[in-house]
Amino acid sequence: MAQARAAVVGVGTTAYGRLPEYDAYDLGMWALTEALKDAGLGFADLDGIIVNRIPDYQRFCEIAGIDPSFVTITPGHGRFAAICIEMALQAVLSGRCRTVALVYGNNGRSAGAAYGGESDSYGSGGGAIWWPYGMTSPGAFHAMMMRSHMAQYGTKPEHLAELAMTFRDHAGLNPQAVMRKPFTLDDYMNARMIAEPLRLLDYCLINDGGVALIITTAEHARDCARPPVHIRGAALQTVFANSMFPPEDYWHGAVASVTGRSFREAGLGRDDMQALMIYDNFTPTVMFSLEGAGYCGRGESGPFVAEGHLRLGRRYPTNTSGGHLSESYMQGWALNVEAVRQLRGDCGDRQVSDAANVHYIAAAPVCSSIVYSRDPS
């Protein structure tokens, strides 16, 4: 196995919640300032910047007072967290950039962001053609997938409940999490339906917040303030053909592909992982990710989750921050930060003991897998 050649050297997060006095630029600046401080770097050390969800890269860089040699901006879709990280890897590994900042700012809660109805732009080309039938929202798209999964494999609402309760219990150990109060199976079953079979507690939490990461080469990482967290493997796989409708394989094939490629690059496997960070816009996505990545058999995620394997103290603690369901919907970014914090041992009451490797997975029309490690090889 080759030595890891790139690393995360700084992470920064804002408070999460309702922050009406901050716009997306402010939230990005707040997070970036924290990340640079964390890395022991200054704004002038950045020669690349990738902006996500913040409306205008030029205005953001003007506010930051920086003139990086490389800049780009990406759509505010959660799948883009891993795409941006991949871009940063390519920039530093090619030698075209030395230090790249990834900056995410989301004022969705205060701005009244809605993911269904007339403002819905989810999916291939947006779904306006289906609005006359009342079809709208990413939640409904995932509800359709979950209904298939239930019919095909016998997955039950109780299984989704255990997943949501697990992440909520983790959030209870995370002072930064927005929703920290535990709930019971009855609470879950009695929560209002949104797009059946999904209930309110299957949905992520739209909030305001910002996240930033600083990525550089392994060589430069040694000079930074904190121990670097190495990116040992990363892979992307798009699933765009016929993607106006849910994939019949629940994205299993693409998640298996990215997991396999990133594990081979890392020289690591599932047995080497101490924690998982799984993109949880809705509970079903976690189920599909576990199956695709091979942590359980295809169709077996329900019973697997119900056995408690994703809880802290068990074999694969997952979304130890509470994830999108209970910490805050930071579109993958905060889960990548949580991976870094676990590997640095910064997680306090929710720390996974002896965390050496953490696996980030996102199942979506762009599937992704990233292997983070404490050690470079």
Next chain:
Amino acid sequence: MSQPTGLPPKPRPRLDGPERPFWLGLREREIRVQRCTACGHRRFPASRFCPECHSDAFAWEAVGATGTVETFCVFHKAYFPGFLGEMPYAVVQVRLDDGPRFFSNLVGTRPADIRPGQRVTAVFEDLDAEATVLKFKLIEGDAA
């Protein structure tokens, strides 16, 4: 079908967009989709180029009216106020026997009675003098 008094209208189909031949076909009780005249692939919604062979040669042609419910979900949240009169309502995903897929609604079946695998046939529902939407109903006596 007019809306109950006091409710805003449901979202209307965009009749003048690239799917215009489809909407016109529904007026004449046909499901017309694009057929690539180079490779035969049928597609909907519309695109100038065929995703299979990339030809821009196509014709809008009628396909058969029967298909199968692949999956569905039931909306308990009224994202569109026009649906407030029929909450909760189900959206089904139907694959026609001839290939193309549609999100739609089942006429005459309660949400609790919908199952993946049910056989369905088209229902052409006139909204007004110009717009017709493609809905479906269960084929009686067909095994689910």
